[in-house]
Amino acid sequence: MSWYLVSFIAVMTSATFLTRALPFLLFRRGGEHPLMAYIGRYLPPAIMLLLVIYCLQTVDFTQPPHGAPELLASGVVVAVHMLWRNSLISIGAGTALYMYLVQSGVLG
Amino acid sequence: MNQNSLASSFQATVPVMFGYIPMGMAFGLLLANADYAWYVATLMGIFIYAGAAQFLAVGLLAAQAGLLEVAIATFLLNSRHIFYGLSLMHRFKARGWRRFYLVFGLTDETFSLLTSQPYQPGVDETRAQLQMTALNQGYWVVGCTLGALLGQAIEFDTTGLEFTLPALFIVLVIEQYRSVRRLFPFVIAVLAAVVTFLLGGAEQMLLISIALALSLLLLGRRAGVVQ
Numbered sequence: 001m002s003w004y005l006v007s008f009i010a011v012m013t014s015a016t017f018l019t020r021a022l023p024f025l026l027f028r029r030g031g032e033h034p035l036m037a038y039i040g041r042y043l044p045p046a047i048m049l050l051l052v053i054y055c056l057q058t059v060d061f062t063q064p065p066h067g068a069p070e071l072l073a074s075g076v077v078v079a080v081h082m083l084w085r086n087s088l089i090s091i092g093a094g095t096a097l098y099m100y101l102v103q104s105g106v107l108g
Numbered sequence: 109m110n111q112n113s114l115a116s117s118f119q120a121t122v123p124v125m126f127g128y129i130p131m132g133m134a135f136g137l138l139l140a141n142a143d144y145a146w147y148v149a150t151l152m153g154i155f156i157y158a159g160a161a162q163f164l165a166v167g168l169l170a171a172q173a174g175l176l177e178v179a180i181a182t183f184l185l186n187s188r189h190i191f192y193g194l195s196l197m198h199r200f201k202a203r204g205w206r207r208f209y210l211v212f213g214l215t216d217e218t219f220s221l222l223t224s225q226p227y228q229p230g231v232d233e234t235r236a237q238l239q240m241t242a243l244n245q246g247y248w249v250v251g252c253t254l255g256a257l258l259g260q261a262i263e264f265d266t267t268g269l270e271f272t273l274p275a276l277f278i279v280l281v282i283e284q285y286r287s288v289r290r291l292f293p294f295v296i297a298v299l300a301a302v303v304t305f306l307l308g309g310a311e312q313m314l315l316i317s318i319a320l321a322l323s324l325l326l327l328g329r330r331a332g333v334v335q
Binding site: 001004005007008009010011012013014015016017018019020021022023024027035036038039040041042043044045046047048049050051052053054055056057069070073074077078081082086087088090091092094095098099100101102103 | 123126127130131134144145148151152155156157158160161165168169172175178179180182183186187188189190191192193194195197200207211212214265267268269271272273274275276277278279280281282284285287288290292293294296297298300301313314317318321322325326329
């Protein structure tokens with residue numbers, strides 16, 4: 001293991017732990033404040049959707065296949081999840097379809 | 109009695125096991141395909157223990173990203189965890205290293221598991237929380253290691269495997285909607301993303317758009333539009 005790799009893992013470990021520990025360090029007793037409850041309830045859904053957009057922001061809709069693999073696979077994830085509500089099946093089905101679409105090049 | 113509590117903790121974590129082992133394997137495969145030794149995946153699962161960040165790590169390692177960039181990107185990507193701690197603060201009774209480990213292991217899935225556990229009198233809540241957190245991390249480390257070993261043993265075309273990450277977030281969006289039953293957080297997210305794109309902030313998109321979304325949420329509350 002190189003020195004870079006060791007530092008890389010140490011930095012990522014610390015940054016991740018910081019995000020999880022920060023509220024416990026900052027708000028030792030503030031967990032029940034109504035504003036915190038409001039943020040805690042409505043910010044996570046907004047962040048989840050922003051993460052989806054962030055992951056798909058590199059898709060180029062002007063070039064063939066015009067984002068079709070991403071759109072189709074995302075649609076399958078939503079549909080399968082509405083049907084069975086099993087995260088593994090939803091993620092697995094969408095990813096399998098996406099891998100097939102990009103590896104086979106059927107969409108051009 | 110201790111065995112009963114472990115059995116019920118295991119039962120509660122079974123869905124996470126079915127998610128973490130394949131997802132960890134996907135990560136291990138990607139890392140092994142980038143020519144890293146199998147134990148690097150194991151170490152990352154033990155120390156970093158964050159799905160999205162570890163997938164991001166594969167890209168950052170390939171780009172030999174600077175450590176400051178790694179720190180900022182990881183912090184931003186995982187910044188949603190700040191709000192998980194807020195919601196669990198009153199339920200964490202553990203102290204010392206037990207508290208440290210519960211906070212360390214607060215992933216998306218562990219958070220949803222711990223917040224959905226009904227309070228049961230006579231059950232040692234801290235023990236159950238620790239068991240579930242440790243079981244979940246166990247599944248993740250096993251998955252990462254298996255994937256890396258598999259990736260070293262056979263050539264495997266992983267093109268497109270990175271879609272597991274957006275797929276996971278799509279599932280979490282649906283689950284979040286089922287839990288809050290309100291559309292405005294999602295409308296705010298789309299608004300924030302559009303404004304960020306118009307500002308040309310693709311590089312810092314996540315930071316800017318999350319800050320915008322938070323501001324819009326607070327504005328909406330102050331204006332009495334939402335509560």
